Amino acid sequence: MATTDLQGAAAPADPTDASARPADPARRGYGALWASVPRELGFLILTMPIAIIGLSVLSTVFFAGLGMVAIFIGIFLMVAAFFIARGFGTLELIRLRWAGRPEIRQPDWSRDGREQGFWRATFTPFVDGHYWLYVLHTMVINPIVSIVSWSLTIVWTSVALAGTTGWIWQGFVPDGDRTLWLNEWLIDRLVPGNDFSYDVVAGERVFEFVLGVVFLLTLPFVLRGLTVLHDVIARGVLGRWRSEALEREVASLAASRGAAVQAEDTSLRRLERDIHDGPQQRLVRLQMDLATIERRLEQDPDAAKSLVGEARDTAREALDELRALSRGFAPPLLQDRGLASALASLAARSPVPVEFEDRLSADAPLPAAIERNVYFVAAELLTNAAKHAEATAIRLRIATRDAGPAGHWLDLWVTDNGRGGAALAPGHGLAGLDERVRGLQGQLVVDSPEGGPTVVGAHVPFVPATTA
Numbered sequence: 001m002a003t004t005d006l007q008g009a010a011a012p013a014d015p016t017d018a019s020a021r022p023a024d025p026a027r028r029g030y031g032a033l034w035a036s037v038p039r040e041l042g043f044l045i046l047t048m049p050i051a052i053i054g055l056s057v058l059s060t061v062f063f064a065g066l067g068m069v070a071i072f073i074g075i076f077l078m079v080a081a082f083f084i085a086r087g088f089g090t091l092e093l094i095r096l097r098w099a100g101r102p103e104i105r106q107p108d109w110s111r112d113g114r115e116q117g118f119w120r121a122t123f124t125p126f127v128d129g130h131y132w133l134y135v136l137h138t139m140v141i142n143p144i145v146s147i148v149s150w151s152l153t154i155v156w157t158s159v160a161l162a163g164t165t166g167w168i169w170q171g172f173v174p175d176g177d178r179t180l181w182l183n184e185w186l187i188d189r190l191v192p193g194n195d196f197s198y199d200v201v202a203g204e205r206v207f208e209f210v211l212g213v214v215f216l217l218t219l220p221f222v223l224r225g226l227t228v229l230h231d232v233i234a235r236g237v238l239g240r241w242r243s244e245a246l247e248r249e250v251a252s253l254a255a256s257r258g259a260a261v262q263a264e265d266t267s268l269r270r271l272e273r274d275i276h277d278g279p280q281q282r283l284v285r286l287q288m289d290l291a292t293i294e295r296r297l298e299q300d301p302d303a304a305k306s307l308v309g310e311a312r313d314t315a316r317e318a319l320d321e322l323r324a325l326s327r328g329f330a331p332p333l334l335q336d337r338g339l340a341s342a343l344a345s346l347a348a349r350s351p352v353p354v355e356f357e358d359r360l361s362a363d364a365p366l367p368a369a370i371e372r373n374v375y376f377v378a379a380e381l382l383t384n385a386a387k388h389a390e391a392t393a394i395r396l397r398i399a400t401r402d403a404g405p406a407g408h409w410l411d412l413w414v415t416d417n418g419r420g421g422a423a424l425a426p427g428h429g430l431a432g433l434d435e436r437v438r439g440l441q442g443q444l445v446v447d448s449p450e451g452g453p454t455v456v457g458a459h460v461p462f463v464p465a466t467t468a
Contacts, residue, residue, distance in 0.1 A: 163212015
């Protein structure tokens with residue numbers, strides 16, 4: 001659900017929100033099979049012509065390159081053949097998706113920067129197994145399978161259409177000296193020695209109609225089966241390997257861990273700098289004032305009394321600064337009463353009025369690490385809105401949702417009516433928040449046009465904490 005800011009502008013919808021996704025259009029049952037017949041028929045009818053073209057073009061270029069590899073130009077012809085095979089394989093995946101099949105994820109051709117640079121892009125296909133599989137599919141597998149599937153499609157469709165409509169047009173086609181009638185032949189095989197007397201022409205029309213109805217009723221199943229056959233082959237030969245998905249996941253986890261460590265290091269360095277420049281300097285001054293008071297207490301009580309007042313002011317200022325800095329740490333309230341209470345307290349302490357909306361679900365308790373990090377994010381966003389946005393009102397919204405297969409998500413929205421212009425620029429505060437959220441495998445969304453309003457959403461996946 002989109003959040004609305006204080007000035008009535010619609011905030012960007014959560015890209016991971018299951019409720020914002022279109023409903024699954026797939027329908028079940030025999031009617032759903034018929035609904036997909038036009039797309040599957042179009043896919044199968046075009047399969048063999050495309051396969052034959054791919055075989056002709058690819059075999060010409062590939063074997064020409066193989067024959068001239070000794071004179072160096074053959075290497076480039078083979079590279080061209082690899083990319084031709086990749087093009088025909090990609091076309092097959094696109095056609096399958098158009099036919100209604102689930103998307104098959106293509107190989108990550110540029111993984112690890114393997115296609116960067118002329119020479120690397122030239123020789124990469126020779127060592128990449130995906131290119132060889134695409135060549136095998138275009139030059140061998142697809143032509144063979146497409147001949148079978150195309151023939152069955154043509155035969156089944158022709159019998160279904162001719163049988164169900166033949167009673168309309170066959171009367172205009174002369175039979176000539178036709179001697180073989182299928183219905184008569186079938187009856188003779190089923191009932192040997194019969195002496196049935198009937199009109200074989202009418203019987204032929206009835207037999208063809210019944211046969212056409214049977215083929216027509218089974219046509220959706222045949223087309224679906226042949227399309228699934230192509231899908232299974234493409235998924236195994238043209239799709240991404242499971243090992244690649246594991247590599248990407250490991251790389252993503254490593255990057256997220258690095259981002260989280262960097263975000264923590266940045267936060268600690270900023271806290272160290274703030275303590276050094278603020279409370280530490282005031283405490284040093286307080287120590288000096290106390291030493292001066294100790295020296296003057298007997299000699300000049302009036303001056304000492306004046307210094308006591310100054311020391312008291314210094315101590316109060318240092319305490320205020322420490323309280324402000326302590327907001328960067330998880331408060332005891334967060335550990336004792338949870339994220340909602342901690343955010344409510346955070347909103348109450350804000351110098352800008354904050355409207356807090358709590359939509360946390362009790363059915364999915366949050367892990368402590370998620371609560372702590374989301375609290376830090378919320379504190380930083382409220383501080384930015386108060387210090388830099390010139391806002392007069394802020395809305396803070398926290399919610400959890402079950403996104404089905406996507407798991408559970410925690411959504412934090414901070415909306416202010418300030419001057420806008422916030423961006424995820426390197427070196428700025430929001431960039432640090434983005435690193436922290438990405439470290440949690442989440443996503444930070446920023447919508448802040450010039451003149452405002454500013455809407456920032458942090459979306460973090462989580463596994464509900466188990467309760468004893």
